[in-house]
Amino acid sequence: MNNIAVVYQSHYGTTKKYAEWIAQALDADLLNRKKVSVSELSQYGMIIYGGGLYAGGLLGIDLVSKSKFKHLVVFTVGLADPKIMDYSEIMAKAFPNQAYQHDQVYHFRGGINYQKLTFLHRGLMTLLKKTVEKKSDSEISAEGKAILETYGKKIDFTYKEMISPLTSYVKEVLV
Structure with missing residues (x-):
């Protein structure tokens, strides 16, 4: 050990x-x-x-x-x-x-690969994306920006x- x-x-x-x-x-x-x-x-x-x-x-x-x-x-x-x-x-x-x-x-x-996400995680990411899209640009966090930039993609x-x-x-x- x-x-x-x-x-x-x-x-x-x-x-x-x-x-x-x-x-x-x-x-x-x-x-x-x-x-x-x-x-x-x-x-x-x-x-x-x-x-x-x-x-x-x-x-x-x-x-x-x-x-x-x-x-x-x-x-x-x-x-x-x-x-x-x-x-x-x-x-x-x-x-x-x-x-x-x-x-x-x-x-x-x-990274993220939407093709490999479970049904639950795919659903959560969709909800997160919709929530982020409702915000003004100044209200979007770094995490929110990452969600919008990578949504539906395979990114590493x-x-x-x-x-x-x-x-x-x-x-x-x-x-």
């Missing part, structure tokens, strides 16, 4: 892709959130948790947000451009206990180079 665990939860694969890249770059164990327990994670010196952003929340974050680890790094994967997206509400919701927080958070841009914004700040940070901490 390595000293680092990269744990992820992904619906459609972009979060998993980033988790695989991070695990490979750090020679870390790669673990699916649905198949691991908090007690198993407590054996690691550092946990890197990745989850997709859905409906204003971070997928599967409860696994790590309610437990204390020596080091916890979090990464999110969403459709909106991280350079213009405000994640403060999402992270406050993910970590409501102010006594325990993550070491660092990184935000990566994922994942880039391996995006993990570099995260992996550099982890290497510095564990030296």
Whole structure:
């Protein structure tokens, strides 16, 4: 067992892709959130948790947000451009206990393929699009703009180079 665990939860694969890249770059164990327990994670010196952003929340974050680890790094994967997206509400919701927080958070841009969405997710995206379209341009958030720009398309914004700040940070901490 390595000293680092990269744990992820992904619906459609972009979060998993980033988790695989991070695990490979750090020679870390790669673990699916649905198949691991908090007690198993407590054996690691550092946990890197990745989850997709859905409906204003971070997928599967409860696994790590309610437990204390020596080091916890979090990464999110969403459709909106991280350079213009405000994640403060999402992270406050993910970590409501102010006594325990993550070491660092990184935000990566994922992708979407409407052909692979479940019926439910396709319906939700249609509702979101209609809601966003009713707003004036000045009222549309970065997430809303991403929905309008990508609706109905197959888009992949994942880039391996995006993990570099995260992996550099982890290497510095564990030296």
